[in-house]
Amino acid sequence: EIVMTQSPATLSVSPGERVTLSCRASQSVSDNLAWYQQKPGQAPRLLIYAASAGATGVPARFSGSGFGTEFTLTINSLQSEDFAIYYCQQYDNWPPITFGQGTRLEIK
Amino acid sequence: EVQLVESGGGLGQPGGSLRLSCAASGFNFNLYWMTWVRQAPGKGLEWVATIKEDGSEEYYVDSVKGRFTISRDNAKNSLSLQMTNLRDEDTAMYFCARNQLFFASWGQGTPVAVSS
Numbered sequence: 745e746i747v748m749t750q751s752p753a754t755l756s757v758s759p760g761e762r763v764t765l766s767c768r769a770s771q772s773v774s775d776n777l778a779w780y781q782q783k784p785g786q787a788p789r790l791l792i793y794a795a796s797a798g799a800t801g802v803p804a805r806f807s808g809s810g811f812g813t814e815f816t817l818t819i820n821s822l823q824s825e826d827f828a829i830y831y832c833q834q835y836d837n838w839p840p841i842t843f844g845q846g847t848r849l850e851i852k
Numbered sequence: 853e854v855q856l857v858e859s860g861g862g863l864g865q866p867g868g869s870l871r872l873s874c875a876a877s878g879f880n881f882n883l884y885w886m887t888w889v890r891q892a893p894g895k896g897l898e899w900v901a902t903i904k905e906d907g908s909e910e911y912y913v914d915s916v917k918g919r920f921t922i923s924r925d926n927a928k929n930s931l932s933l934q935m936t937n938l939r940d941e942d943t944a945m946y947f948c949a950r951n952q953l954f955f956a957s958w959g960q961g962t963p964v965a966v967s968s
Contacts, residue, residue: 776953778954778955780897780955782897786960787947787958787959787960787961788897788947788955788958789958790954790955790956793954793956799956800956831896831897833897833954835952835953835954838899838911838952838953839899839902839911839912839913840899840911840913840914841887841899841902841953842899843896843897843898843899844896845896846896846897
């Protein structure tokens with residue numbers, strides 16, 4: 745099973761700032777990685793797939809990068825609606841599909 | 853518009869059973885793999901099970917193998933998860949999602965609580 749590790753667990757940032765979230769895979773997943781945003785009481789929302797492809801309707805301030813075992817999600821100019829929990833997920837070697845434990849983005 | 857609506861959640865007893873359903877609309881259901889993902893209270897996301905378009909292949913996370921069964925009725929655009937021998941650790945919100953690799957469409961979830 746591929747273990748996905750996200751860091752940090754919590755990130756405190758101010759609106760307008762640029763933030764980078766990290767995700768590491770225990771073995772290479774090529775570019776078979778997705779990022780999701782989840783707000784309280786809501787289902788997750790797909791942001792990025794194939795490590796860097798933006799999902800439909802996702803604002804351009806969200807971008808993904810990485811390959812193999814190291815990935816990042818960058819959010820430029822944080823908006824108030826971006827404060828949420830972010831999960832990475834690998835789909836290279838499944839079953840099982842595995843998610844990271846999440847990074848909580850909170851307002852400083 | 854893709855819509856996925858889960859139902860069937862509720863309170864289940866340890867060792868008991870529950871059957872979850874997911875009604876799909878807005879897309880050709882029989883052309884897509886479908887997946888269940890769960891989230892325990894205050895915890896992260898966990899993939900549970902996936903079924904192929906025609907139902908010929910099923911995959912499960914180890915912790916539910918032999919206890920849960922994913923199935924689908926393409927004539928009714930419906931996905932199901934039969935949960936048996938429930939455990940405390942099955943307590944979670946259960947989401948159905950379209951596809952088998954990454955998930956652009958999700959339902960709002962149905963809650964399952966296992967308690968005596």
